[in-house]
Amino acid sequence: MSKVAWIGLGVMGYPLAGHLKTHGHDVTVFNRTREKAERWVDAFGGRLAATPAEAAGDADFVFACVGNDDDLRSVTLGPDGVFQTLQSGAVFVDHTTASATIARELHGAARERGAGSLDAPVSGGQSGAESGTLTVMIGGDEDDFTKAKPVIDAYARAANLIGPSGSGxxxxxxxxxxxxxxIEALAEALHFAKAANLDVEKVIDTISKGAAQSWQMDNRWRTMIEGKFDFGFAVDWVRKDFAICFDEARRNGASLPVTALVDQFYADVQEMGGNRWDTSSLIARLGRK
Known part of the structure; x- marks a missing residue:
């Protein structure tokens, strides 16, 4: 078992760090809100650190799951950051959804210390984090991936190395x-089915056996038509992710017309007060008069 530091105990980080502890790893945690870190230690055991640097001091692996590029720079490159104490031979694993630019920056900083760094954003949402069934897409070096994968497997059903730093x-x-x-297509389809006075359950039971099937359909159709959005991945978060996509697209020349349109639809949902609603709340704007 490994010595692990975990930085960031949000909706995703809290259960993921818990999976590592229940799998037998020696886990030290840091969270900006100390009360949440204390609650995690009460629930799982392990140790609480006062700073990211303290948490990382003797760790074989340091995991982070924070909000954005600025948060990530603060907990890694800041005066009390992980990279002040990251050991030679250790591996930093970042589960934050952030830019490829910061991923490459941290990879270079880790290499200067004789350590490794993997950008490893995840898919599967809060439910996947809690059940330990996330998909992890990873950028970095093969040797670091080989070292870290057995640890990541504690909460992942799939963890794949895509390519060099930034690829995750x-x-x-x-x-x-x-x-x-x-999600927008599913929202429009459900809205149409209701307007046509169809038995939506029978419709979904039928079309979900064919080419229209998706995870979103299987897991969100019922809550979408019931107007229940108090779970899952928040609208504020997806718009943050889209901003990262648009920034990268401006650099690489990709055209994202549908994504840009859906981003504006999410802006409408925010205006309706749905900042923290699940992303499936796109259907809510279709029912407005």
Whole structure:
């Protein structure tokens, strides 16, 4: 078993760090809100650190799951950050959905210390984190991936090395672009079915056996038509992810017209007060008069 530091105990980080502890790893945690870290230690055991640097001091692996590029720089490169104490031979694994630019920056900083760094954003949401069934898309070096994968497997049903540093974050962008159009299409389809006075349950039971089937359809159709959005991946978060996609697209020349349109639809949901609603709440704007 390994010595592990975990930085960031949010919706995703809290259960993921818990999986590592229940799998027998020696886990030290840090969270900006100390009360949450204390609650995690009460629930799982392990130790609480006062700073990211303290948590990382003797760790074989340091995991982070924070909000955005700025948060990530603060907990890694800041004066009390992980990279002040990251050991030679250790591996930093970042589960934050962030830019490919920060991923490459941290990879270089880790290499200067004789350590490794993997950008490893995840898909599967809160439910996947809690059940330990996430998909992890990883960028970095093969030797670091080989070391870290047995630890990541504690909460992943799939963890794949895509390519060099930054490739994990770029793959997460692909994932978010795919989901954008899919959720809007499902929202429009359900809205249409209701307007046509169809038995929606029978419709879904039928078309979910064919080419229209998706995870979103299987897991969200019922809550979408019932107007229940108090779970899952928040609208504020997906718009943050889309901003990362658009920034990268401006650099690589990709055209994202559907994603840009769906982003504006999510802006409408925010105006309705749905900032923290699940992304399936796109259907809510279709019912407005």
């Amino acid at each position: 974050q770029l793959t997460k962008m692909v994932n978010q672009i795919c989901i954008a159009g899919l």
